Amino acid sequence: AQSVTQLGSHVSVSEGALVLLRCNYSSSVPPYLFWYVQYPNQGLQLLLKYTTGATLVKGINGFEAEFKKSETSFHLTKPSAHMSDAAEYFCAVTLNTGTASKLTFGTGTRLQVTL
Amino acid sequence: NAGVTQTPKFQVLKTGQSMTLQCAQDMNHNSMYWYRQDPGMGLRLIYYSASEGTTDKGEVPNGYNVSRLNKREFSLRLESAAPSQTSVYFCASRARGGGNQPQHFGDGTRLSIL
Numbered sequence: 001a002q003s004v005t006q007l008g009s010h011v012s013v014s015e016g017a018l019v020l021l022r023c024n025y026s027s028s029v030p031p032y033l034f035w036y037v038q039y040p041n042q043g044l045q046l047l048l049k050y051t052t053g054a055t056l057v058k059g060i061n062g063f064e065a066e067f068k069k070s071e072t073s074f075h076l077t078k079p080s081a082h083m084s085d086a087a088e089y090f091c092a093v094t095l096n097t098g099t100a101s102k103l104t105f106g107t108g109t110r111l112q113v114t115l
Numbered sequence: 116n117a118g119v120t121q122t123p124k125f126q127v128l129k130t131g132q133s134m135t136l137q138c139a140q141d142m143n144h145n146s147m148y149w150y151r152q153d154p155g156m157g158l159r160l161i162y163y164s165a166s167e168g169t170t171d172k173g174e175v176p177n178g179y180n181v182s183r184l185n186k187r188e189f190s191l192r193l194e195s196a197a198p199s200q201t202s203v204y205f206c207a208s209r210a211r212g213g214g215n216q217p218q219h220f221g222d223g224t225r226l227s228i229l
Contacts, residue, residue, distance in 0.1 A: 031214075032213075044205070044207075052215075103160075107156060108155075
C-alpha cells in the first residue's frame, strides 16, 4: 500500500521569500513521486516528477523537489515566491506495478503569497 | 491541442436524478481515470480504465458507474444522485508505460446536488 502526507494544509509566505511545501510518502517498493499545482477553478497541472536517477528534480515555474529515500520525503521548494504562485499544491505517489499505475494523492497544501 | 475535455463544466441536480459526466482525450492515451475532489480530502479515485475494454473500481466507487466507450472516451454515471455526491469531478488520462508516466487532467465538472 502507498500513502502520502502533506504537512500543513495552508502555508503563507511573503513575496520573494522561500517556499517550502512538505511531502512524506509511505511505500513498500521504490515509488514514483509527483507534484501537481491547481489554480482556482482549473484542473491539476504537473509541476515535476521523480522517477529514477537524479534525486533533485527541477520543474516548471522555478520549482524543484528533492527525493530523500532515508527520510521518505519529497519536499517542494522555490527560492523566491511570486504572487502568481498562489495555488493549491498536491503531492502524489504511484508504484511501478500494474498497467494502471494508480496515483495516491495527499490532501493538498494551499499556498498564499502576501505582499 | 485540447488534451482532456470534460463536459459539462457545471451542473445542478436534484436528489434522485441521474446524470452522465463526459470525458474525452485526444492524446491517444491508454489509461483513463475519474476522481472526486472534496475540501481537505485531496483527490480520491472513483473508477479507472487501464485500457480500452477494461474498468475497475477505485477507492470510492459506490453510487457510480463508468463506461469506456472507446479509447478516447470515458464516462461517469450517477444513477440516483445524493447530496453526498456534491463535489468537483476530474477526469485524467495517462500514456502507456510504467508509473513514471504522469496523468493529465481535465478542468473538472462542478456538481451540486440539492
